[in-house]
Amino acid sequence: MSVESAVAYIRRMREDEAFRKLMNDNSEDEEASWGLIRDNGFEFTMTEFKQAQDQIYAENGIIPM
8 A cells, every 4th residue: 555556546536537436336335436447557545645636636736614
């Protein structure tokens, strides 16, 4: 598990419309959603995801509210 994997996931969500739709269409079931994330080669915890968000925000000059 890693922050790097979470950053890659966020970047793919931002850049790949078909992937984003797949993930969003399957987001109602948390367990299935995490399985789909892993099935697509990403491995991270929610803590690592939040760290990745902070990194992406910093890269893009976004100040979270």
